[in-house]
Each structure stands twice: as C-alpha cells, then as structure tokens.
Amino acid sequence: MDILDVARVAGKFGMQIITPDVDHDCDVDVTDVAFEALYFGTTVSSPNWNPLADVTHDGKVDILDVALVANYFGQAMGPEDLNHDCVVNILDVALEASWFGWGV
16 A cells, blocks of 8 residues: 555545435446336335435436436446545545555
C-alpha cells in the first residue's frame, strides 16, 4: 500500500450505491429485477405489499419502478468500498490508510 492507494479511495469519497439496489447488496443485478417482478402490481393495500419494491415511493410497484431498476442494471460499488457497506466514506479511507506501507 502506498499513498496512491489511499488517494484512490479518498477520490471516491461520498460515492454510494443508488436507490434501486433493493436487496442492499451493493449492486443492481438480476436479484433486484426479480424482486421487482415478485411485487409487480402490488399497492400499499395489497396483502403482499413490500415497500422496498416501491423504489419511486408512489404507493405502488409498477412499470416505473421496474424501469428505474433496469436503468441502473449493472451498477455496482467499486473496490474502494473496503468495508462493503455500500458507501465510500471515512471508514474506507481510514482502513486503506491503516495498511499504508505494508505492501499488501
């Protein structure tokens, strides 16, 4: 690890995964699309309502929710998210800095 590694992480500071990552695994993939499909057509009054599927926050899971997830399909956090919490923040910078000089 050298100063360039620390700078790489610091340069991504504040980056985070966007809303359509409905299963909160730091990427928008087929699992998120399947989740939308499972709840497609439901509303707040449906017995199987899941608010996580309503990514547009309009009280229903419709084509707009599916389109939003599809629009971000393939987006994922980069390697700078060292602690895998879906955001590059001071914890990641500190973790990278703690390895400084170790040549890992």
